[in-house]
Amino acid sequence: MIFQIHHRITYRYERPVIVEPLTIRLRPRSDGAQRLLEYRCTLTPMPLHLCEVVDVFGNAAMQVSFNGVHLQVCVDIEARVETLRTQPFDYLSLDSRATNLPAVYDHEVDKALEPYLHRQDVHPEIDQWATALAKSLGSQTQPFLLQATEQIARDYDSSNRYGGAPMSPSETFESKRGACRDLAVLFMDMCRSQGIASRFVSGYIHEPGRIGTSELHAWAEVYLPGGGWRGYDPSRGIAVSDQHIPVATGPEPPWAAATEGCYIGAASESTIDYEVTVVEELA
Numbered sequence: 001m002i003f004q005i006h007h008r009i010t011y012r013y014e015r016p017v018i019v020e021p022l023t024i025r026l027r028p029r030s031d032g033a034q035r036l037l038e039y040r041c042t043l044t045p046m047p048l049h050l051c052e053v054v055d056v057f058g059n060a061a062m063q064v065s066f067n068g069v070h071l072q073v074c075v076d077i078e079a080r081v082e083t084l085r086t087q088p089f090d091y092l093s094l095d096s097r098a099t100n101l102p103a104v105y106d107h108e109v110d111k112a113l114e115p116y117l118h119r120q121d122v123h124p125e126i127d128q129w130a131t132a133l134a135k136s137l138g139s140q141t142q143p144f145l146l147q148a149t150e151q152i153a154r155d156y157d158s159s160n161r162y163g164g165a166p167m168s169p170s171e172t173f174e175s176k177r178g179a180c181r182d183l184a185v186l187f188m189d190m191c192r193s194q195g196i197a198s199r200f201v202s203g204y205i206h207e208p209g210r211i212g213t214s215e216l217h218a219w220a221e222v223y224l225p226g227g228g229w230r231g232y233d234p235s236r237g238i239a240v241s242d243q244h245i246p247v248a249t250g251p252e253p254p255w256a257a258a259t260e261g262c263y264i265g266a267a268s269e270s271t272i273d274y275e276v277t278v279v280e281e282l283a
Contacts, residue, residue, distance in 0.1 A: 001242050002037070002281040005204055007077040007216070009259060010273040016069035017265030024259050025248040027060040028081045028203070034245065038080035045070060057199075057255055059248040075259065080281070083242035089142075094226035101139040102195035105225070113223055115251035116197035119189060123170040130190040141196065145222060145232055146239065148190050152183050153237025160215070163272070166253050180235040181218040181253060187234040188220050197223040201231060202256040203246040204278045214276040216258055221249060245278070 007026060011019075030036035043050075047064040055061045066073070097104040105113060133151070137143040157177035166181040169189035178186070181200075188198040198220050205217040219233035219240060229249075231240025248256040263270070 001206075002080065002082045003204075003206055003245060004277075004279045004281055005077065005079040005081065005245065006275070006277045007075075007079075007204075008273075008275040009075045011073045012271045012273070013071055013263065013265065014267040014269045015265060016071055017263040017267050017270075018069055019066045019073055020262045020264065021063060021065040022073075022259060022261035024062040024064065024075060025055070025059050025202075025256065026075070026077045026258055027062070027247065028079050029060075029246045029248075033083070033085040035082045035084065036079065037082055038078070040078045042074075042076040042078075044072075044074040044076070055255075057250045059250070059256070061248075069265065081245050083245060085240075086242050088230060088239035088241045089227075091224070091227035091230075093224065098196075098225050099141050101134040101141055101144060103141055104195060105197070105223075109225070113197040116199050116223065117192055117195070118251065119192050121168065121170065122193075123173060123189075126169055126173050126186075126189055127193045129173075130193045133190075134194055141194075141224070144194065145191070145196070148187060149232045149234045149239065150237045152187055152234035156183060156186075156234075158183060158235045166218075179218075180233075183234040184218045184220045185253065187232060191220070191222055199223075199229070199249045199251055200253045200256050201246050201249050202253075202258060203244060203248070204276065205233075205236075205245070206243045206278050206280060208280070213274075214278050215274060216276060217244070218253075218256075219244065221246075 028036050048067040049065045051063045053061050093099050134144050161179040166185045169186045172178040172182045172186045191198040201219050201221050221229040221231045250256040
């Protein structure tokens with residue numbers, strides 16, 4: 001499937017400010033699961049300096065800096081992407097140790113995956129929940145991933161929350177509600193409790209029939225020997241295929257943030273406006 005994406009972010013400041021160097025991670029991924037056909041990023045005002053980089057987790061990023069003071073900064077993205085993965089389970093497991101829970105990776109792979117297995121906090125009830133779910137499914141990895149995804153989508157209230165960092169897994173677990181990024185973080189923690197490496201993904205999703213603009217979406221990917229990184233969307237209750245368009249990933253959400261930066265000045269207030277559209281290109 002081919003999608004046309006338009007994403008505009010506008011930062012507005014109460015008074016003129018100095019905009020510190022800004023990191024932008026909005027270039028859709030290009031790999032075996034999707035191809036980036038066209039991409040354009042327009043910045044207003046014109047940056048003093050612009051550098052395309054690959055960050056520590058392999059994301060395409062843009063580092064920009066501005067001269068002078070500004071009341072507004074606008075990032076305008078136009079992209080055309082072809083998604084290729086129509087079957088989310090088109091792989092053979094190459095290591096039986098990872099098909100049973102708790103999962104175990106090869107020693108060298110395990111060292112590389114260490115950041116994706118680390119847990120900031122351990123919530124005993126999340127561990128008990130994940131372990132009970134795994135046992136009820138014969139401690140099989142694939143059924144666990146699907147059931148955890150579906151269970152979070154069914155039992156948790158998915159709501160929009162446009163600003164702020166994701167809640168902790170324990171906060172989401174206790175409140176039984178959260179935005180897509182909150183549910184993704186909870187799913188990641190469930191996976192890590194069972195030895196499954198997981199990472200946070202930011203990107204876009206095509207929603208046929210949606211009225212109005214879309215928004216940046218978040219889900220999770222897990223590492224499966226033989227399958228590589230595979231996506232699961234706990235806010236939709238599905239394994240990811242060709243309706244999702246990943247942009248950036250990281251072991252924790254800040255590493256996949258669309259933009260990262262700050263400003264210096266007397267402005268006591270600032271606002272961020274988003275506009276996102278994802279349209280399927282018909283043959």
